[in-house]
């Protein structure tokens with residue numbers, strides 16, 4: 107029997123591996139909430155010059171039980187890392203076992219380069235579902251703000267809301283650069299026809315770089331400024347009873363959250379699907395807060411981004427450890443590993459672990475030296 111995994115043994119139901127199993131994620135990890143499924147790319151179509159609609163279908167009629175607003179990771183054999191992408195349609199509007207993604211190409215990007223060729227018919231591994239972004243259960247007005255390929259999760263959420271005939275008003279602001287960057291405008295506008303009777307669904311595209319003299323009659327400027335000046339200040343949107351849903355690049359989300367916060371909307375009423383990327387910091391685990399509950403291990407998208415270590419040693423100039431000794435059952439007698447460590451080279455910045463940790467022990471803001479439990483006990 108050959109295997110790329112040196113050893114696997116159960117620890118609270120979570121298998122540990124000594125070597126990198128990223129390249130062979132062909133089966134579900136026992137008890138993990140993230141399922142790893144083989145799939146095929148069924149189509150790759152241009153939505154704009156630099157944005158694709160990618161559709162994948164799971165092999166063998168398998169399904170993933172996801173909800174609107176969640177995301178998955180895609181990993182092609184040719185690539186050494188997966189990338190996170192939001193499910194762009196509500197499960198109620200997808201065919202069984204199929205998933206659609208809106209993917210923006212980034213110059214020189216790993217996955218972006220992969221999509222330079224049409225990949226229809228190729229195999230791909232889809233892992234998921236991940237994330238807690240979803241429509242809440244209140245009846246308050248929905249303010250949705252998306253930018254670029256952040257159309258994905260918001261599209262899924264409004265499709266779901268329309269399907270369930272939620273009795274809420276919904277204002278969907280979409281930021282793009284110019285008319286050539288808009289897509290699915292007719293389809294989204296038509297959601298109003300399916301919306302609950304007596305309630306408003308309004309789609310408001312806003313362009314930031316559209317030429318002054320063009321025929322564009324819609325909103326102009328940054329989407330968050332446009333929302334503030336034309337809907338918030340004028341009282342069209344009532345902030346005393348609203349929930350906000352953001353999806354897209356972190357700067358747009360931060361700007362939108364600030365506008366709403368200044369208008370008195372609490373953080374509890376704002377929900378985000380932030381497209382962190384390789385420029386974002388890798389999170390750090392504060393092992394003095396960690397209770398080894400394993401929640402982060404149950405949601406991690408790659409085998410080696412969070413590792414269970416027996417020891418950390420050999421500080422590098424950047425403060426990270428040069429020698430990371432993985433837990434080896436042959437030398438570890440206890441049930442528990444010593445310290446959890448995020449390997450920033452393997453981390454794809456999905457922040458799934460940050461959201462999953464019930465003890466606030468994982469944060470991109472932590473300016474911490476990772477410590478072994480022994481260090482912590484000695485302090």
Ligand SMILES: Cc1cc2nc3c(=O)[nH]c(=O)nc-3n(C[C@H](O)[C@H](O)[C@H](O)COP(=O)(O)OP(=O)(O)OC[C@H]3O[C@@H](n4cnc5c(N)ncnc54)[C@H](O)[C@@H]3O)c2cc1C
Nearest residue numbers: 190191192209210215216217218255381382383384385456
């Ligand atoms: C939860 C989550 C959901 C996501 N959902 C989507 C989605 O639905 N659609 C989608 O298109 N993307 C989504 N992303 C972003 C996606 O995961 C990748 O980061 C993005 O596609 C770039 O991947 P890449 O491999 O092509 O580039 P990389 O190889 O990761 O990056 C190449 C270079 O480009 C820089 N870079 C990365 N992104 C950008 C950018 N937007 N603008 C400028 N420079 C950049 C990097 O810092 C790096 O220097 C999501 C991210 C997260 C965390």
Ligand code: SF4
Nearest residue numbers: 411453454456457459
């Ligand atoms: S953010 Fe957390 S869960 Fe996501 S890849 Fe990095 S370490 Fe893993």
Ligand code: SF4
Nearest residue numbers: 396397399400402463
């Ligand atoms: S989720 Fe938080 S507390 Fe639990 S093992 Fe991970 S870091 Fe530790």
